[in-house]
Amino acid sequence: MKVFDKLSGIAAPLFKANIDTDAIIPKQYLSTTERTGLGEGLFHEWRRREDGSDNPDFVLNQPQYLGASVLITDENFGCGSSREHAPWALDDFGIRCVIAPGFADIFYNNSLKNGLLPAIVTRQTAETLASLAESHPGPFHIDLEAQTIQAPDQSVHRFEIPPQARANLLAGRDEIGATLEHEAAIAAFEARHDRQPA
């Protein structure tokens, strides 16, 4: 897994609650057997007009947010389906960090497995950061070790992440490899468990 430690980049405000995974990556992009190339479909139905051209009103199409690597959004980001295509699409597009007051559980886990930082802040902080992203051109600086976000006005805001998730992102850890080190415990559990009726 990719390491995440520090990130400096443009932040795009998409301050809307309950952005679901169908909005992040719609169905027509799910018929793939690859993890890459999904950036093309990111927010497709908002980003593109029906004729396929760019929708100039959508935040990621606006010149000041081109190349954004941070997204600032509202409550319950990533709700809906379990499709890991959502973090794959964000990552492929170049988004490495999503800042929000809350995330849907499965999306949150999926992000962590892909080196994409889901940074949790209070709703007020998210709102403040979203308006700073509009009013102050310039990069945001995110430091995972310190759990801080420095906005372009130099203000510094703390974000929350469970210690284990932070350690995994910082180390870019292969979780399957780490779990396989528990082989003896798994085998012992199976020996007991397989004998049970259910």
Next chain:
Amino acid sequence: MAAKTLYQKLWDAHLVDALPGGEALIYIDLHLIHEVTSPQAFAGLRAAGRKLRRPDRTLAVADHNIPTSGQAGGVATIEDPAARAQVEALIRNRGDFAVPGWGMGERENGIVHVVGPEQGRTRPGMTVVCGDSHTATHGAFAALAFGIGTSEVEHVFATQTLRLSPSKSMAINFTGETPQGVTAKDLALAMIGQIGTAGGTGFVLEYRGPAIERLSMEGRMTLCNMSIEAGARAGLVAADARTLQYLNATPLPPSEEEADGLSHWMSDEGASFDKEVGIDVSALAPMVSWGTSPQDVVPVTGHVPRAQDFAEAGRRNAADRALEYMGLQGGERVQDIAIDRVFIGSCTNSRIEDLRAASAVAKQGRVAAKVRAMVVPGSGLVAAQAEAEGLADTFRAAGFEWREPGCSMCLGMNNDRLAPGERCASTSNRNFEGRQGRGGRTHLMSPAMAAASALTGRITDPREFS
């Protein structure tokens, strides 16, 4: 010994090892897979040279993107080359890793959350996962069941475990007598309307109370299915005599020893939950969604809310946007809303009982002119039973399209989707923007209400046909 919740019992029974940082290694009893979220996990397994640890605890179906007509023609006839490639990849991967299951067109194939229970593979006391958020369905059997992403699918392939942090527990206590015509789908929609689409985030829900005890297993599956729409990864119902009765009718009836042990899979008397919520079902009417989030629900007898009805600014803006997307003004009578399409199906409502309820309405009329209605059974076995009971004939005679099994227009990955602006009465689980097709407008409801709406051409109280 301290009283335990059902969730705690399930967790404790599957604890393999403690991990640093409060995580635990939890054993997975049953891993259901399908064509859309598994190919990258198999690729990862191959790339790392790892084995699939327990093919016998893995079960595959093809459901998400398959067509709902002409399945007998075989995989080669799937029109969309990308969808075809996914179905073919699943066949290849099943062969390479010896994974049992069924493919498109086989009688036992169907929607993963219909097939698992129907085949008796979902059992009380199990942990069940699948790369699909509606895995919560299996919680109806007192199994800890939840959706996972593809990286976790690969993790289960390689280790038969997941690294998890414990969830909090929430009791949803349904009190009162369920009125005539109010179904499990209505309970689900009312519950989501009450606690909100993020109300269950971080929790495992346990549905309790007399109204739940009276629900059939199909009804419990419908309710647990939509736990994710309330933000909860899992929903649970205690095992009881109905659970046993259902299992006895599957191809894998429980042994006496297992049957005797089922009563363990309930919360102990006096077990404490992190949160408790009460819902009085006696006051409920059949429910329907008006907006673009499953929390946007009203009784079918009510009116669409106006944006200004919402006090909080965020909610007001969302309602404004939802009304615009849905082509509604706000304030109109729900039953005045005309529909173009009807979809009866999905892992929420495609089981035999759902089809019986819809057919009981369908036999009282004909699909309205200008309405296109389709019924998509949850599995080949459900389809066969519906044929045998005459339900399929009823649907066909009333002008419904009787299709072949699959996820179909719930998510529109195959050709079954809405055109921009089309309005659909749907028994599925999500009314998100674009979910059933770009610009499509979805109203979530029960099978009986969807059938009633098909006959009248507008959203209709199914009690008019009872």
